[in-house]
Amino acid sequence: MKAFFDTTVYINTFFKTLLPREEFIRLFSLYDIVVCPIVKHELLLGTIHPKTKKELEHFFDRCPVIEAPHRKMWEKMTELMKSLKWRENRQQNDLLIALTAQEENAALITYDKHFEMIHKHISFELVLLKE
Amino acid sequence: MQSLSSEFVKISARVPKSLIKRVSRLHPKESLSELLRTLMEGEVLRQKVLKAHLKLYGRFKPEHFDESLL
Numbered sequence: 552m553k554a555f556f557d558t559t560v561y562i563n564t565f566f567k568t569l570l571p572r573e574e575f576i577r578l579f580s581l582y583d584i585v586v587c588p589i590v591k592h593e594l595l596l597g598t599i600h601p602k603t604k605k606e607l608e609h610f611f612d613r614c615p616v617i618e619a620p621h622r623k624m625w626e627k628m629t630e631l632m633k634s635l636k637w638r639e640n641r642q643q644n645d646l647l648i649a650l651t652a653q654e655e656n657a658a659l660i661t662y663d664k665h666f667e668m669i670h671k672h673i674s675f676e677l678v679l680l681k682e
Numbered sequence: 683m684q685s686l687s688s689e690f691v692k693i694s695a696r697v698p699k700s701l702i703k704r705v706s707r708l709h710p711k712e713s714l715s716e717l718l719r720t721l722m723e724g725e726v727l728r729q730k731v732l733k734a735h736l737k738l739y740g741r742f743k744p745e746h747f748d749e750s751l752l
């Protein structure tokens with residue numbers, strides 16, 4: 552099955568080593584790992600060191616990046632933001648990430664418990680890692 | 683990374699015959715070599731992506747990422 556990591560997984564592996572290397576490798580034997588464009592955007596946005604940013608850009612060039620969310624997904628996200636009365640950009644991104652997982656039939660691998668709440672509104676495969 | 687052909691030879695020896703049979707049943711119109719090549723290409727890509735990720739495992743300082751910017 553196809554799967555992608557959210558930003559928390561990249562933070563906990565590239566910037567910290569909270570996820571042990573062996574467990575990180577194991578995920579690659581269970582899933583075909585791809586990159587979500589929103590996660591790529593978030594990771595580059597939060598990276599403040601120029602050399603680190605350059606290395607990350609080089610990394611993303613070597614990984615398969617799936618399609619960016621299309622118009623209907625943005626519309627669905629807007630509907631959900633309104634109905635849930637959410638306002639923050641981060642929540643908007645999380646909804647788009649979940650909709651991307653649904654659209655691509657891919658599992659989302661994350662540390663972010665917030666996705667459990669989103670999972671109640673959007674049907675997608677959620678793999679929640681524990682810190 | 684090595685060329686696809688050399689990877690093909692190396693990995694083809696590791697693919698279980700039972701897996702090839704199972705995939706052949708699912709895709710009866712494709713030749714075995716085509717199926718094997720598809721499997722090999724998938725495996726080569728998987729290794730390439732894993733290698734790229736492992737290269738950056740624990741590489742950056744936590745202070746190089748600011749979550750408040752998201």
